[in-house]
Amino acid sequence: MLEGVNRIGLHEWEVPIGYVAGMHVPGKFFLSELLGKTLEQGAIQQLANVATLPGILKNSLAMPDIHWGYGFPIGGVAAFSIDEGVISPGGVGFDINCGVRLLATPLLYKDVAGRRDVIEELFRTVPTGVGAKSTLKVSPGALDDMMVKGAKWAVSAGYGVERDLSRCEDGGFMKTADRRTVSGKAKQRGLSQGGTLGSGNHFLEIQVVREIFNPVAAKAFGLSPGQVCCMIHCGSRGLGHQVCTDHLKNLESATKKYHISIPDRQLACAPIISPEGRSYFSAMAAAANYAWANRQLITHTTRQVLSKIFRIEYEDMPLVYDVAHNVAKMEEHRLDGKYINVCVHRKGATRSFGPGSNDLPQDLTDSGQPVIIPGSMGTSSYVLQGTHIAMERTFGSTCHGAGRIMSRTQAKKNLNGKEIAACLQKEGIIVRAHSENTIADEAPDVYKSSDEVVNVVHEVGISRLVARLSPLGVIKG
Amino acid sequence: MQMSFEEIPHTADIKIRVRAPTLEALFSDTFDSLMQVMYGTNRAGCILREIRIESTNYESLLTDFLSEVLFISEVESLVFSEARIRIDGFHLIAELSGEPFDSVRHSNGSEVKGISYSGLTITHDAKGYMLDIIFDV
Numbered sequence: 001m002l003e004g005v006n007r008i009g010l011h012e013w014e015v016p017i018g019y020v021a022g023m024h025v026p027g028k029f030f031l032s033e034l035l036g037k038t039l040e041q042g043a044i045q046q047l048a049n050v051a052t053l054p055g056i057l058k059n060s061l062a063m064p065d066i067h068w069g070y071g072f073p074i075g076g077v078a079a080f081s082i083d084e085g086v087i088s089p090g091g092v093g094f095d096i097n098c099g100v101r102l103l104a105t106p107l108l109y110k111d112v113a114g115r116r117d118v119i120e121e122l123f124r125t126v127p128t129g130v131g132a133k134s135t136l137k138v139s140p141g142a143l144d145d146m147m148v149k150g151a152k153w154a155v156s157a158g159y160g161v162e163r164d165l166s167r168c169e170d171g172g173f174m175k176t177a178d179r180r181t182v183s184g185k186a187k188q189r190g191l192s193q194g195g196t197l198g199s200g201n202h203f204l205e206i207q208v209v210r211e212i213f214n215p216v217a218a219k220a221f222g223l224s225p226g227q228v229c230c231m232i233h234c235g236s237r238g239l240g241h242q243v244c245t246d247h248l249k250n251l252e253s254a255t256k257k258y259h260i261s262i263p264d265r266q267l268a269c270a271p272i273i274s275p276e277g278r279s280y281f282s283a284m285a286a287a288a289n290y291a292w293a294n295r296q297l298i299t300h301t302t303r304q305v306l307s308k309i310f311r312i313e314y315e316d317m318p319l320v321y322d323v324a325h326n327v328a329k330m331e332e333h334r335l336d337g338k339y340i341n342v343c344v345h346r347k348g349a350t351r352s353f354g355p356g357s358n359d360l361p362q363d364l365t366d367s368g369q370p371v372i373i374p375g376s377m378g379t380s381s382y383v384l385q386g387t388h389i390a391m392e393r394t395f396g397s398t399c400h401g402a403g404r405i406m407s408r409t410q411a412k413k414n415l416n417g418k419e420i421a422a423c424l425q426k427e428g429i430i431v432r433a434h435s436e437n438t439i440a441d442e443a444p445d446v447y448k449s450s451d452e453v454v455n456v457v458h459e460v461g462i463s464r465l466v467a468r469l470s471p472l473g474v475i476k477g
Numbered sequence: 478m479q480m481s482f483e484e485i486p487h488t489a490d491i492k493i494r495v496r497a498p499t500l501e502a503l504f505s506d507t508f509d510s511l512m513q514v515m516y517g518t519n520r521a522g523c524i525l526r527e528i529r530i531e532s533t534n535y536e537s538l539l540t541d542f543l544s545e546v547l548f549i550s551e552v553e554s555l556v557f558s559e560a561r562i563r564i565d566g567f568h569l570i571a572e573l574s575g576e577p578f579d580s581v582r583h584s585n586g587s588e589v590k591g592i593s594y595s596g597l598t599i600t601h602d603a604k605g606y607m608l609d610i611i612f613d614v
Contacts, residue, residue, distance in 0.1 A: 068488050070490070071595060130584060130586055130587065131554060131578040131580060200588060238551050241547075249537075264594070265597070266594040266595040404488050409486050
C-alpha cells in the first residue's frame, strides 16, 4: 500500500499528523485493498494538505472514490469550526453543486430496451456538450430568481411539481444565497445555459432497477425491480465556474490578509466569519441554486420527452432524490457529545443523512436520505440510504461515484470510442455523444469499479445499499 | 498542426506541459493548448478580440488571461485559433483571432471548467521557459 499511512481497520486508513508539516488533525480515508492499488500518492498529499487549514475538526476525510484533484482530493470531506475555521473554493471545486438526481418512471425494461429513438430524442432535446446553448430564454430577472430560489424558481415557473422540492437536498435551494456577490460575468454566463447538461463526465442516462438490497427502503424511495428510471448528472455550468474563478482570486488576497499559511494555492481560503468568506459562501450558494434549477429544467424536458413518446403522465415520473456532491454547507453535527454548527466541505462526496434527520421529508424520516451514486456508461449506478454511522464518523457524508483511474490522455491513446460504443451496444446499452473522443474519455475502463466503491461504504456503514441500476441508454456532451 | 505542448497523464483532469523560448510564446502555446482541449485542431478565423490583464506575478497573469479567454469564448460563442501576446512586466495585451463556434467542427473536445492553481509552475533556465498547468474538465 502507500508509504506513511497506517491501516486502522479493514477499510480504514490514517494519515498521521506530520505526514506534511502543519497538520492540525490526522487524515482518514476509507478504502479496500483492491481500490488501494490505484490510489495516487498525490491524493494522500492533498488529504494531508487539507488537515493544515485553520479550524479543521476531527479529521481530514476521504471516501473510497478518493483520487488526485486540485486543492482537496476528489472524495474529500472536511468540517470547520464556524468561529475559528475557514472556507475554501478548493473544497468545493469549479463546478459548484455538481450533483445527481434520479427520476422514477412507470415504464418497465421491456418498454425501453433497445429503443434508440428515445435516446436520440433526448439527445436532440437536452442541449449537451461544449458550446451548447439553452433553448430557454432566461431574462436577467429570472436569472436572479434562479440564483435565489433554485429548483423552487423552476417549479413556480412551471418546470416541475411541488413534490420535487421535498426530494431535493435542502429543498432545492440554499437560503444563504446572495446574488449581489455573483459577478456580472458569472451572470452573463448563466443567461444562456439554463437547462444544459455540459460535457466531461456529465450525462443523462436511462436505467433499469436490476437488484433490490433493501426492500423496505426501496419501497420508501419508490423503486421496484424492473422499473425504468432516469439519472441526471450535471452542475452549475459556466455561472458556477466563474463564481469559483472570481472568488478564488479574491480569497487568495484574503489568505495573505489573514496571515493563513497554505501548502497549495488552490486551497486559498478566508475565515468563515470574514467578509471575504461570507461573500464566497453567498455566491457559492447562488451558484448551487442555479445548479438545482438547471437539473430541474432538464428533468422537465426529460419528462416531456418520455411523456410524449410513451404516453405517460408527467406526474407519474416522481423525483426519487437530488444530491449535491460539490458543495460547502453550514450543518449541525455532534462533536464530543455536543451538537454544534460546522461548515462541511464536500468535494466529490455526497451527503448521507441518517434516519430522523431534520432535513428529510416526513415519509423518508425512517429510511434516511436517499444517496444517489452514478456509475460510468457501462457500469451500475446505485441508490443507498444515509445512516447514523455517517453522522457519527463522516459528518454525514459518503462517496459520490466511481472515481477515475485512467487519465484522459491514456484513454484517448488506448481506447477507441467507436469500438466502445459497439461493445456497449452488444450489452444492450445505447450511447449517444457528440464525438468518439468523449466516449473514449468516459469509457467504463477509465473508472474504478463502482461496485467496489459502494461495497466499501456499505461495509463501513456510512451508507447502506438499497438498489442497483444498470444503464440502457446514455447521452453525453 | 504542430504540437507546441504535450499532455502529461493526470487522472482526473488535463495536465499540460509547455516549453518555449520566450514568455510570450509560453503564454501563446498554453492558450493554444486550452483551445485544442476544448475545440480540437480545426480552428481558423479572423474575428478579433483584445484582452488586457495586469497582475502581480506570472502565474496569476497566465491564469487570469486564460480565465478571460474561457469567459469570452463561452459568452460570445467564439473559438480562437491564434493569440498575439505582448508582456511588459506583469502587464499583458493579447490580440486573439477566431471564428464563431461551429458544432460540426468544434464538438470534438471537452469543456474546461477552470484553470487550476494546483500544480501550476513556470520555470526559466538557459534553454527557455517551461510550464505545467492543470485544466479542470
